[in-house]
Amino acid sequence: MKKIINDVASVEEQMIQGLVKAAPDMLRKLEYGTIVVRAQRKQGQVALVSGGGSGHEPAHAGYVGKGMLDCAVAGTVFTSPTPDQVLEGIKAVATDQGVLCVVKNYTGDIMNFEMAVEMAADEGIKAEYVVVNDDVAVKDSLYTTGRRGVAGTILVHKIAGAKAEEGADLKAVKEVAEKVIANVRTMGMAIAPCTVPAAGKPGFELAEDEMEIGIGIHGEPGTHREKLASADTIAKMLVDHILADIDYKGQEIVLIVNGMGATPLMELYIVNNFVHDYLTKQGITIYDTMVGNYMTSIEMAGFSLTLLRLDDEMKSLYDAKAHTLAWKK
């Protein structure tokens, strides 16, 4: 394993400390666990909490800040945070308006966030959660019942975060989060694996001429393996799979071309060159495009495509100003 780290045991802690030190006026790390909150605690508005295993940087701590999350709770790499860690996060940001947790659909995350929400209720905190399941690749997976939650999650953070910032109540923030979830779809692929530090070796192997289609953000198997094809062929395959699930024709969308961690921007832009034209030809209007590393799998090489169908409310919330490490507007 060749990594720029100090030791395996301190990866998550030192990473989160280093992230907070990149914006010490904006972010604060709780003493208890790898939990990041806004330096200025919000008052009188719904607070948003998200999280999951580490290894998806900049998700989720990179989305903590004005207009998005109030708190990100990170577990160890590719492992859900514990219920008490999530509870600590909830308690650190809860307001009288309540807390909405945004959870990616993995069995461990669902179980632990659900338990934390119940524990918060026992302490008198109004907390609810939504489950993001945007990955159209597989119906069930190694780690999920139902579809996995992947890069579309950050659009839930953005849009529900903006709604909370407007002062909407918990019911309205949860409703708009569920609207995003209903309208966002993602599919990904990889040409090279990543190595979980504690494992010390790649999570899977691909031959020099092979790729995995429909892969998850922990390197879970996708729909199938096949010979490496051209960027356009791969991108078409992913888009077609997404469009088979939701027909985005005639709609206005946000497009994310998301790098898995080690994919150079050169390749992501080549993918965008095809996807932009291919969607446009089908009568889909691209309202905005994001190209970069937004929801990664450590240093996996590959990309995912995310499409979100917009309505006027989502568009205006998408455009609202946000200030976090990883959101670029």
Place this chain on the structure above:
Amino acid sequence: MKKIINDVASVEEQMIQGLVKAAPDMLRKLEYGTIVVRAQRKQGQVALVSGGGSGHEPAHAGYVGKGMLDCAVAGTVFTSPTPDQVLEGIKAVATDQGVLCVVKNYTGDIMNFEMAVEMAADEGIKAEYVVVNDDVAVKDSLYTTGRRGVAGTILVHKIAGAKAEEGADLKAVKEVAEKVIANVRTMGMAIAPCTVPAAGKPGFELAEDEMEIGIGIHGEPGTHREKLASADTIAKMLVDHILADIDYKGQEIVLIVNGMGATPLMELYIVNNFVHDYLTKQGITIYDTMVGNYMTSIEMAGFSLTLLRLDDEMKSLYDAKAHTLAWKK
């Protein structure tokens, strides 16, 4: 070679097209070559032109937009654009206030930008250039006389770009660019090479337990190779080398922890965790920190550290609003 591309010959063209399609309201590609300009041409202010070989994405086209560059001229991967390509770029954005070219110190770039500036002068365009040479690793290199220009270049774009946007004249914009150059230093390292598409194989090889210290952004040799060390040990080595060149003690700085393309954010934040504390302990005040992929070498794995000593003028220009694909403020 395992890459997500279509064919080697179209990499640069399709990449630049895909980049422009990520922000079609903001950017435009010239017909002639891989040259990106602002969609709205600036009037009555100094125009900024930069560029160099492709393969350093988001540099330089990712820095075209309000408050930074007016034009980025890209050559093929790791190869300077030709003088006539640079001239096309200059002509496409030139104003009556003139043009400042920001050139990284490589023999080919200097030669071609210098020639383009002379050709522009023949056509009645007031054009000048500055040379960025922030890399403290080696005095001369395979491709340079004197120090190489690397990630510090984007701070020249930012600060000189803001100065131009204020309406300063060519002399003043050039002076502030030279002030940044005088105060910015960088050093980098790599644990894994990149592959130039046209070459089809990695530019160099490193053993599983080896790293290259002082490497350039084309994989040029650095100061030496040694056994892979801990993140903190590597970061200290780079910082000490930089501080030996400029004593930043007691100063206020901008810090860039720059990924080389395939380095996960996890590792960059672990590096920042050390560097932040190490600089602070030496009485250096970190005014702002940027962590991410700003000046890359395709999919090389490694990072560089950049320190810029600020004064009040540079600080205010650094803070000025900019709107480009890759600048995050």
